[in-house]
Amino acid sequence: MPHAAPVVVWTHRAERRLHFALSRSENAVAVRPQRMADIDARLAAAFPLADHLIVLDLYLGFRPRPREHVLLLDVRDQQRPDTFIVKLADEDRLRRECDAWKACRPPAFSGDRVFMTQEVRGRPDAPERLVALVYQDAQSHIGTDRQTSLEEAFLSAVRFGAVAPASLAAVLDDLFTRLGDVLYHGAKVAVPAGAGFDLNWDNEKNCRRSLADSFDRWDASRPADELRRHVNAAFPLTFADFLDPVDFYRFLADELGDGVPAERWTPRMLRGPSHGDLHGRNVLVGVREGDDGVVWPALFDYEHMAADNLIGWDFVKLETELKVRAYPHVFGDKGPLRRYVDAVQKFEQELAERTEQHRPNADWPAAGGATPRERLLTLLLTLRRLAGRHLGTAAGRPEEWLEEYYFLLGCYGVYGVRFENQSVQERAGAFISGGVAAARFAWQRRGEKQALMSDGVETLLARRYPGYREPLQIAWGWNRSGDAVKVGQAHTLLTALAKLYPHVLHVWYELAFNLVKQKKRDEALAVLAQIGEGFRGMLDEDVLSLWGRCCKDRGDGYRDAGLKFPADQRAKRVADFTEADRAYHEACTRYEQAYLLNLNWFPGINLATLRLLRAALAADLNRTTERDDYLTASRHLAEELLQAAPTWTRRQEDDDIWMAATRAEAQLLLGHWDAAAEEYRIALDQPNLQPGYPKIMKDQVRRIADAYGLLRIPMEGPLADPEQFFNAK
Numbered sequence: 006m007p008h009a010a011p012v013v014v015w016t017h018r019a020e021r022r023l024h025f026a027l028s029r030s031e032n033a034v035a036v037r038p039q040r041m042a043d044i045d046a047r048l049a050a051a052f053p054l055a056d057h058l059i060v061l062d063l064y065l066g067f068r069p070r071p072r073e074h075v076l077l078l079d080v081r082d083q084q085r086p087d088t089f090i091v092k093l094a095d096e097d098r099l100r101r102e103c104d105a106w107k108a109c110r111p112p113a114f115s116g117d118r119v120f121m122t123q124e125v126r127g128r129p130d131a132p133e134r135l136v137a138l139v140y141q142d143a144q145s146h147i148g149t150d151r152q153t154s155l156e157e158a159f160l161s162a163v164r165f166g167a168v169a170p171a172s173l174a175a176v177l178d179d180l181f182t183r184l185g186d187v188l189y190h191g192a193k194v195a196v197p198a199g200a201g202f203d204l205n206w207d208n209e210k211n212c213r214r215s216l217a218d219s220f221d222r223w224d225a226s227r228p229a230d231e232l233r234r235h236v237n238a239a240f241p242l243t244f245a246d247f248l249d250p251v252d253f254y255r256f257l258a259d260e261l262g263d264g265v266p267a268e269r270w271t272p273r274m275l276r277g278p279s280h281g282d283l284h285g286r287n288v289l290v291g292v293r294e295g296d297d298g299v300v301w302p303a304l305f306d307y308e309h310m311a312a313d314n315l316i317g318w319d320f321v322k323l324e325t326e327l328k329v330r331a332y333p334h335v336f337g338d339k340g341p342l343r344r345y346v347d348a349v350q351k352f353e354q355e356l357a358e359r360t361e362q363h364r365p366n367a368d369w370p371a372a373g374g375a376t377p378r379e380r381l382l383t384l385l386l387t388l389r390r391l392a393g394r395h396l397g398t399a400a401g402r403p404e405e406w407l408e409e410y411y412f413l414l415g416c417y418g419v420y421g422v423r424f425e426n427q428s429v430q431e432r433a434g435a436f437i438s439g440g441v442a443a444a445r446f447a448w449q450r451r452g453e454k455q456a457l458m459s460d461g462v463e464t465l466l467a468r469r470y471p472g473y474r475e476p477l478q479i480a481w482g483w484n485r486s487g488d489a490v491k492v493g494q495a496h497t498l499l500t501a502l503a504k505l506y507p508h509v510l511h512v513w514y515e516l517a518f519n520l521v522k523q524k525k526r527d528e529a530l531a532v533l534a535q536i537g538e539g540f541r542g543m544l545d546e547d548v549l550s551l552w553g554r555c556c557k558d559r560g561d562g563y564r565d566a567g568l569k570f571p572a573d574q575r576a577k578r579v580a581d582f583t584e585a586d587r588a589y590h591e592a593c594t595r596y597e598q599a600y601l602l603n604l605n606w607f608p609g610i611n612l613a614t615l616r617l618l619r620a621a622l623a624a625d626l627n628r629t630t631e632r633d634d635y636l637t638a639s640r641h642l643a644e645e646l647l648q649a650a651p652t653w654t655r656r657q658e659d660d661d662i663w664m665a666a667t668r669a670e671a672q673l674l675l676g677h678w679d680a681a682a683e684e685y686r687i688a689l690d691q692p693n694l695q696p697g698y699p700k701i702m703k704d705q706v707r708r709i710a711d712a713y714g715l716l717r718i719p720m721e722g723p724l725a726d727p728e729q730f731f732n733a734k
Contacts, residue, residue, distance in 0.1 A: 008053065008054055010049050010053075011048075011049050011052060011053070011055040011056055011057055011058050012056070012057045012058070013044075013045040013048055013049065013057075013058045013059075013060065014057060014058070014059045014060070015041070015059075015060045016059065016060060016061055016062070018061075018062060019060040019061060019062050019063050019076070019077075020041075020060075022062065022063040022065060023037065023040070023041065023044075023063050023074070024037055025065070026063060026065060026069050026074065027040060029069040029426070040072075043072070044060075044074060044076075044093060045058075047093050047136050047137060048060075048076075048078065048091065048093075048137070050126075050128050050129060050136045050137075051091065051126035051136050051137035051139065052078075052080055052082070052126070053129045054082060055080045055081060055082045056081050056082060056083065057081035058078060058079070058080055058081070059078070059079040059081065060076055060077070060078055061076075061077040061078065061079055061088070062076070062077040063075070063076055063077075064076070064077070064090075064154075064286065065286075066286055066287075067284070067286065067326075067424060067426060068424060068425075068426055069426075070094070072093075072094070072095065073092075073093065073094040073095070073098070074092075074093045074094075075090065075091070075092050075093075075306075076090070076091045076092075076093070077089075077090060077091075077142075078090075078091045087142060088142035089139045089140060089141065089142050090121070090139070090140040090141070090142065090305060091137050091138070091139050091140075092137060092138040092139075092140070092306070093136070093137055094138075096134060096135045096136075098209075098308070099125070099135045099136075099137070099138050100135055101208045101209060101308065102123075102138060102306075102307050102308040103123065103125050103135070103138065104208075105208055105307055105308060105309070105310040105311060106123055106307040106310055108310070108311070108312055109188060109278040109279075109307075109310045109311065109312055110187065111187060114187065116141070117183065117187075118183075118301060118303075119179065119180060119183035119184075119187075119302055119303065119304050120183065120187060120304055121140040121141050121303050121304060121305045122140065122141045123138055123139070123140055123305075123307065124138070124139040124140075125137075125138060125139075126138070126139055140305045151291070151292040151294070152289045152290065152291055152292065152303075153289070153290060153292055153299075154285055154286050154288065154289060154290075155176070155285040155286075155288035155289070155290055155302065155327075156284070156285025156286050156326075156327060156330065157285075158173055158176075158290050158292075158299050159173060159285055159327050159331070159384065160330060160331055160334065162380060162384065163331045163334065163335065163377050163380045163381045163384065164331075164334050164335075164377055166297075166380060167297060168297055168298070168299055169296075169297045169298050169299075170372035170373045170374070170380050170383060170384055171371065171372050171373060172297070172298035172299050172300065173290075173299060173372065173384060174371070174372035174384065174387040175300075176290050176299055176300065176301070176302050177302075177387055177388060177391060178387075178391065179301070179302055180288060180302040180304065181391045181394075181395060183304075184279070184280065184304075184319065184395075185394075185395050185399060188277070188278040188279055188280070188310075189275075189277065189278070189279065189316050189395055189399070190399075191277045191278050191312070192275040192276060192277025192278070192279075192316050192400065193275070193276060193277055194273050194274070194275060194276075194400065194402065195273065195274050195275070195276040196268070196273060197267035197268045197271035197272070197273065202215050202216040202217050202254070202257075202258060202261075202416075203215060203216075204216055204315060204318065204416065204420070205279075205281050205309065205311065205314045205315055205318055206281070206309075206311035206312075206313045206314055208308070208309065208311060213313070216254060216416050216419060216420060217254075217258055219419050219420050219422050219423060220251060220254070220255055220258075220419070222422045222423065223251045223419070223422055226422065228429070228432075229422050229432070230508060232429065232432055232433055232436060233249065233251065233436070233508045234508045234509075234510065234539070234540055234543055235342050235343070235346065235433070235542075235543050236249075236346050236433060236436055236437060236440070237249055237508060237509050237510065237511070238343070238509075238510040238511075238540060238543040238544075238545060239343045239346040239347055239350070240350070241511075242474060242477060242478065242481060242511045243474075243478075244474075245444065245474070246350070246354050246441060246444055247350055247437070247440040247441055247444055248440055248443040248444040248447055248471060248472045249440055249443075249472055249473070249508075249509075250415045250416075250418040250419050250436065250439035250440050250442075250443045251419055252471070252472045252473065252506070253415065253443045253447060253471050253472060254415065254416065254419055254443070256469055256470065256471050256472075257270045257271075259469055260469060269450070270450060271412070272405065272408045272409045272412050272446075273402075273405060273409070274315055274316075274317060274409050274412075274413070275315070275316040275317060275396055275400055275409070276313055276314065276315060276316070277312065277313070277314065277316060278310065278311070278312045278314065279310070279311075279314040279315070279316050279318065279319050280304070280307070280309070280310060280314075280319050281308075281309030281310050281311055281314045281318065281319070282306065282308065282309035282322070283319040283320075283322055283323045284322060284323055284326040284327075285323065285326055285327050285330075287304065287305055287306035288302050288303065288304050289302070289303045289305075290302050290303070291303075315413065316395065316396060317392070317396055317406075317409050317410060317413045318413060318417075320388060320389075320391070320392040320395075320396070320410070320413075321410065321413045321414045321416075321417050322417060323388065324385060324388050324389075324414075325414070325417050325418075325421070325434075325435050325438055327385075327388075328381065328385060328434065328438070329427075329430075329431040329432075329434035329435050329438070330431060331377075331381050332345075332349055332352075332430060332431075332434040333345075333428070333430045333431070334377065335352075335377045335378055335381055336348040336349060336352070338428075338430045342429065342433065342542075343543070345430060345433065346433060346437060349433065349434055349437045349438075350437050350440075350441065352378070352381075352382070353437055353438055353441040353442075354441055355382065356382060356385055356386070357411075357441060357442070357445055359382070359386060360386065360389050360407065361407070363386065363390075364389075364393060364407060367390075367393070369386055369387070369389075369390040370383050370386060371383065372384050372386075372387050389410070392406065392410055393406055393407070396409060396410065408446060408449060410442075411442040411443070411445050411446040412442075412446050414438055414439055414442035415439045415440070415442040415443035415446060416439070417435065417438075417439060418435050418436050418437075418438055418439010418440060418442070418443070419439060421435040421436070421439075443471075447471050455475065456468065456470070456475050456476055456478075456479050457479075458479055458482050458483070460479070461494075462494050462497045462498050462501075465479060465498060466498070466501055473502065473505070473506040473509050473511070473512060476498065476502060477499075477502060477509075477511060477512055477515060479498065480495045480498045480499050480502065480515050480519075481515060483495035483498070484515060484518055484519050484522055492519060492522050492523060493523075495515075495519050496516070496519050496520070496523065499512065499515050499516040499519055500516065502516075503516055507539075510536070510540050510543060510544070510545065510548065513532065513535070513536045513539075513540070513548075514536070514545075514547055514548050514551065516532055517529045517532040517533050517536065517548075517551055518551055520532060521551065521554070521555065526555050526558055526559065529551075529555050530552075530555050530556075530559075533548070533551065533552045533555065536548060537552075544598070545602070546599045546602050546603060546605060546607075546608060549595045549596070549598045549599035549602075549608065550595070550596065550599045550607060550608050550611070552595040553591075553592045553593075553594075553595035553596035553599065553608065553611060553612075554592075554611075556588050556589070556591040556592035556595060557588070557589065557592040557596075557611070557615060559588040560584075560585045560586070560587075560588030560589040560592060560618075561585075561708070562585075563581045563582070563584040563585035563588060564581070564582065564585040564618070564622070564711075566581045567579075567580075567581030567582045567585060568711065578625075579626065582622050582625055582626055583626070585622060586619060586622045586623075586626075589615050589618055589619050589622070590619070592611075592615055593612060593615050593616065593619070596608045596609075596611045596612040596615065597612050600612055604649065606646055606649070606650070606653055606664065606667050607663070607667070609642060609645075609646050610643075610646060610667045610670050610671060612642060613639050613642040613643045613646065613670075613671065613674055614639070614670060614674065614705070614708070614709065616635045616636070616638045616639035616642065617635070617636065617639040617674055617709065617712050618708065618712050619631070619635045620632050620633075620634075620635035620636040620639060620712070620716060621711070621712035621713070621714075621715035621716050622715070623635060624715050624716050624717075625715050632716070636716070639674055640674060640675055643671040643672075643674040643675050644671075644675065646667065646668075646671045647668065647671050647672070647675075650664070650667075650668055658693065659691075659693055659695070659698075661691055661693070662688050662691045662693065662694055662698060663688070665684050665685070665687040665688035665691070666684070666685065666688040666702055668684045669681045669682075669683075669684030669685040669687075669688060669702075670705065670709070672684060673706065673709055673724065674709070676718070678720065678721045678722030678723075678724060678725075679722050679723075681722075681724055682722055682723040682724050682730070685702060685706075685724070685730070685731075688702065689702075689731075699731045700731070702731060703727050703728070703730075703731040706724055706727040706730075706731075707727050710724075710725075710727060
């Protein structure tokens with residue numbers, strides 16, 4: 006009598022997780038009954054002699070694929086009841102995973118305490134037609150009553166210390182020891198050759214994956230392009246500890262494509278058998294009851310195994326995938342992205358510095374710490390210690406492995422754009438990790454030839470650069486040289502750089518600043534409007550202040566014109582003052598946005614003075630309520646600035662001059678005439694005072710004096726005659 010088809014039962018948890026998985030992979034909840042029926046049929050075909058099949062759980066990977074599922078299945082069978090991890094997928098994918106495992110495992114090796122055994126299941130009527138891959142049950146494999154993914158254990162250890170970091174470090178040690186014994190021992194050092202961007206083997210396409218295939222995705226994908234803009238905008242022009250990894254590896258590709266020897270830009274790397282897709286969701290760990298420890302890692306999912314993989318990819322992938330999911334918990338994901346980017350970069354920088362500190366003498370710290378940040382740092386240093394063992398010491402190359410590690414971390418920061426399911430914070434974390442690693446790798450490979458201020462534009466543009474900062478710093482210097490010829494050259498260079506690096510806010514800012522230096526205010530405003538459209542939410546204090554300055558200059562022009570009209574031409578005066586107020590309104594908006602970013606004194610004092618100027622215009626236009634509101638707001642902000650003055654810090658060489666001038670201007674807005682004069686004297690007495698600075702201060706005092714005149718408030722003291730005061734100095 007033929008055996009009846011097994012009855013398939015789903016737990017509520019498994020059914021709910023299937024519902025979620027289908028919404029991610031097929032975006033259609035309506036297909037759930039059909040998909041469940043399909044899964045039931047495939048399970049019944051894989052276990053035809055079972056009486057009941059109970060789907061206990063469904064494991065969610067990073068990238069859901071239609072009709073592909075990994076299930077925890079309880080098989081009720083009179084002869085062999087057991088629990089298994091079952092992978093369902095297209096037959097070709099199942100066969101590739103089976104073949105990959107067979108190609109990499111040692112002869113006669115089926116599995117051990119880390120590598121879960123793999124068994125193929127075919128259709129009862131056609132055994133050669135695969136329907137499932139069956140891995141042994143984690144519980145019987147690991148030997149504890151409860152298991153969890155390595156990722157969950159890692160996050161629990163980092164966030165709360167609920168899993169002892171030391172036990173997690175021991176699990177990682179066990180995991181990589183077995184990977185080394187079973188797979189990595191067959192690796193060989195590969196000498197750089199060709200383009201140098203071949204990554205792991207693609208079993209589906211039967212060739213190596215190329216990093217170059219990811220470059221265009223950063224341009225074509227709006228979320229990815231916006232992310233690059235956000236991250237690059239977060240760091241100042243002079244910041245050297247981050248290098249946009251997409252720019253850097255494109256530069257390398259162009260260099261190698263033009264015949265530069267591969268060893269110039271590509272490190273020697275270990276190639277051989279490896280897992281190929283090691284992350285925190287395809288490693289299970291046992292949870293010990295009664296304490297906070299985890300034990301016995303169990304590894305499955307062998308689809309990306311190959312004999313020609315990069316060994317280092319296992320380490321950088323696991324590190325990156327674990328830490329980017331921890332970063333939002335450690336550094337927060339609710340505030341401005343700029344703040345998150347800054348926190349992650351500082352952490353990555355410290356991680357690199359600590360790695361370089363501990364590597365020479367192998368005096369790595371124990372995993373642990375009192376805070377989530379400390380626990381995350383020490384656990385990642387544990388991973389890097391293990392990378393040093395398997396990529397360096399075990400391979401007889403203890404001095405080479407870190408360069409390879411940085412190179413591959415940078416590659417992974419670029420390659421991760423392919424994972425469309427990442428959150429903004431996760432993708433930012435991977436991108437920043439890659440950028441910090443690329444910067445440290447580039448330092449070691451730096452060429453002798455660098456851009457010089459004396460180079461011509463054609464020479465500068467004919468040269469390739471690892472990133473935008475080097476040529477942009479030349480343009481920065483030319484913009485501030487005071488030489489009209491250099492300013493013109495800067496415009497040519499910046500126009501070209503804006504095409505090469507459209508994702509870099511600093512390039513666009515310098516282009517707008519250059520137009521201001523050339524007194525092309527309307528063109529500068531057009532560029533600033535373009536910046537505002539392309540970099541929404543990313544504008545920094547410099548861009549916003551320059552935008553405010555351009556609008557203020559336009560307002561000054563209308564105001565000065567209006568002041569010249571006699572009383573019998575009142576209509577023209579009103580028209581100009583109205584236009585001036587519109588321009589000042591826009592200027593106030595930009596300066597206020599800049600001030601609120603950091604409460605810095607430069608946009609703050611401009612905003613306070615503009616409020617006074619608007620109060621004066623409102624008085625002349627008989628807008629009494631507006632006059633009083635603007636005047637009150639101006640004085641309130643002036644007081645706020647003076648209270649904060651002791652905390653101001655210098656960022657530019659001449660900030661000592663302008664801080665004193667800012668204090669003077671704030672005193673002037675408050676009507677403290679003698680205090681204002683004294684602060685101006687301090688500013689004018691600084692040894693680094695430049696010839697044009699007194700005129701800038703004098704013109705500003707004259708604007709304020711004109712405003713007080715419209716408000717019928719007479720200025721008193723030495724500054725009542727700005728010409729005499731500043732000329733005397």
